[in-house]
Amino acid sequence: MNCYRHIFSLSRIGSRSNHNATFLRRFHNGGFRKLQLINEVRRLYNSNDMWRDRGILPEEIDAMVSHIQEGYSSFHPKLVYKTYKYGRGGMTLQEHFSLERQDELGYCCARRPLINAGDWPCMAAPSLPIDVLLLKALANILMQEFIWRRNNLPSRLFYYNEMLDYHQRFWDGQSGVEKIVCVDLSHSIRYVSTPRLWNTLKCLHNLGVISHILKEFLSLPIYNADTNLQIHHYNCIPLIGELSDVLLHIFFQHQFDREVLGRYEGVLYTRWDTNVLLASTRYDPYHLDRPQILDILRHVNLCGSISVIERGGGGMVVKPEKSQIFLSVDGDVSIPQLSEGETDYESE
Incomplete structure (x- = not known):
């Protein structure tokens, strides 16, 4: 495709x-x-x-x-970084949830650690608010071009995080399921270097000024807000919020999604961010288990942690702070929601 x-x-x-x-x-x-x-x-x-x-x-x-x-040849904002810690003198759990939602307000909020940059969570953003606006505009355009349309999602979706609801709704109420395989691709991010992402996403090469700005964005340095020292993020694109999330999502569409859907035609499958769920039913002609997924990961040069749940086997995390997935003895899938107060980040 x-x-x-x-x-x-x-x-x-x-x-x-x-x-x-x-x-x-x-x-x-x-x-x-x-x-x-x-x-x-x-x-x-x-x-x-x-x-x-x-x-x-x-x-x-x-x-x-x-x-x-004029082609935007002067796109060189300095990115800044701030670390937040829990516990004494640090941020509370509620402050963490507020921080996570800042990207929905147009900030660049990292839900993942920057490589060699310190503790999770952190926030990184361009030095100037006008650059935050530009990156938000770029993220919106890429979502419309390469995510919403390709996944048949409604165009009214406006934030990357809103895809989680559709990921959960796809599974809630599924029946006749024998086995669910959950893959966490978060560790693969360290293998998504700037050259690899750019070489994979040929679709980003033909977007004129947008392509130019994206290339600049991927090579931007990141500086610690407290020390003004540069933070090195080798072997990884800069993880600074929604635009990074969108680029990674498109990358996984081309690498992991395409390979899975090519091998297992008609499989029950969704992915939200780095969280993958796929399932087999009693009528499927293929065998779905950990070794097969490991083979796919090796084939596309990615890594991930794999969990398998059989009928009646209990729950499995879809996204730690959001929900769990359950497969009943009858093969019915449900996703009970967790409240924010029930999440224990200290145990992670």
């Missing part, structure tokens, strides 16, 4: 229609993408007063629009 949709058909070389198609193709890759990004930046800014509350003035939006029209 080609990641980039070719909208314009080719005509005879030298014909007027061929020149028109060439012009339209260049416009689509150049002018159209600039207009798409400009429109999303303006839409975000006008849809919520929080951007003005952070000090972004209309003149800054106009200046950004001019930069985008």
